[in-house]
Amino acid sequence: xxxxxxxxxxxxxxxxxxxxxxxxxxxxxxxxxxxxxxxxxxxxxxxxxxxxxxxxxxxxxxxxxxxxxxxxxxxxxxxxxxxxxxxxxxxxxxxxxxxxxxxxxxxxxxxxxxxxxxxxxxxxxxxxxxxxxxxxxxxxxxxxxxxxxxxxxxxxxxxxxxxxxxxxxxxxxxxxxxxxxxxxxxxxxxxxxxxxxxxxxxxxx
Amino acid sequence: xxxxxxxxxxxxxxxxxxxxxxxxxxxxxxxxxxxxxxxxxxxxxxxxxxxxxxxxxxxxxxxxxxxxxxxxxxxxxxxxxxxxxxxxxxxxxxxxxxxxxxxxxxxxxxx
Numbered sequence: 001x002x003x004x005x006x007x008x009x010x011x012x013x014x015x016x017x018x019x020x021x022x023x024x025x026x027x028x029x030x031x032x033x034x035x036x037x038x039x040x041x042x043x044x045x046x047x048x049x050x051x052x053x054x055x056x057x058x059x060x061x062x063x064x065x066x067x068x069x070x071x072x073x074x075x076x077x078x079x080x081x082x083x084x085x086x087x088x089x090x091x092x093x094x095x096x097x098x099x100x101x102x103x104x105x106x107x108x109x110x111x112x113x114x115x116x117x118x119x120x121x122x123x124x125x126x127x128x129x130x131x132x133x134x135x136x137x138x139x140x141x142x143x144x145x146x147x148x149x150x151x152x153x154x155x156x157x158x159x160x161x162x163x164x165x166x167x168x169x170x171x172x173x174x175x176x177x178x179x180x181x182x183x184x185x186x187x188x189x190x191x192x193x194x195x196x197x198x199x200x201x202x203x204x205x
Numbered sequence: 206x207x208x209x210x211x212x213x214x215x216x217x218x219x220x221x222x223x224x225x226x227x228x229x230x231x232x233x234x235x236x237x238x239x240x241x242x243x244x245x246x247x248x249x250x251x252x253x254x255x256x257x258x259x260x261x262x263x264x265x266x267x268x269x270x271x272x273x274x275x276x277x278x279x280x281x282x283x284x285x286x287x288x289x290x291x292x293x294x295x296x297x298x299x300x301x302x303x304x305x306x307x308x309x310x311x312x313x314x315x316x
Contacts, residue, residue, distance in 0.1 A: 028237060040227065056236075057240050144226030167221075
């Protein structure tokens, strides 16, 4: 099974030139079109939604500055470029060993349906979910993320990242090698080691 | 061997289940606004102006280069203006000496 790496099929390349001219609305469009995909990617790597949002936000700021200074010329696909920035940002976050600030337990910080959340300042914010089903799916996703994190926390960082990109993101070994700046052989080795570790843990339990 | 294969299959199934389940992860409702608010103010300048200023900066990065270049350019334009005036005088004198002399006289009085 080969999943599409990017869900956004729209051509976002024209936005790059507009952003370089200081068009903030174009950048906001880019954020709306790519943020769900990127937050999901980062969540799977760092294992925490709040931390993932911080990583992605930081990545967007870096991307914006690069576009404004002409460092990104638009020859590469903008989604690919953002995906790479967020992957690296997530790895950096793991290396810094930052502690998550928000609970992973579903329902904490959100109402049961996610229909309305209350900010720490006590202000009600609109729900990001269009339907109750979507809200339930989000709650289930957070629970699954917590379970995934318990698994992945048992792996060294290199194996963890390779496994997420391969098994959850559907990337080929070649794509992972390009993203991480290593050889395909190194990726294969990390995946074999990750699966061996998980097998041993499962056998022990 | 069979047990190991079973364990591998279980792991693969679990990973697939977690992949599907975490597909529902969505950012906070105000995430895009948060990102936009985090953009540095200094980078809100249009790229064109920042690019041209950086080009100018690159050219004038060293005053040792920029100052002689500016003096050279000023001298060159003075010489060009003088040569152009001489050429006008010469051309005018050749085509219509009387008229040219009158115009030159008018020009001198205007100064």
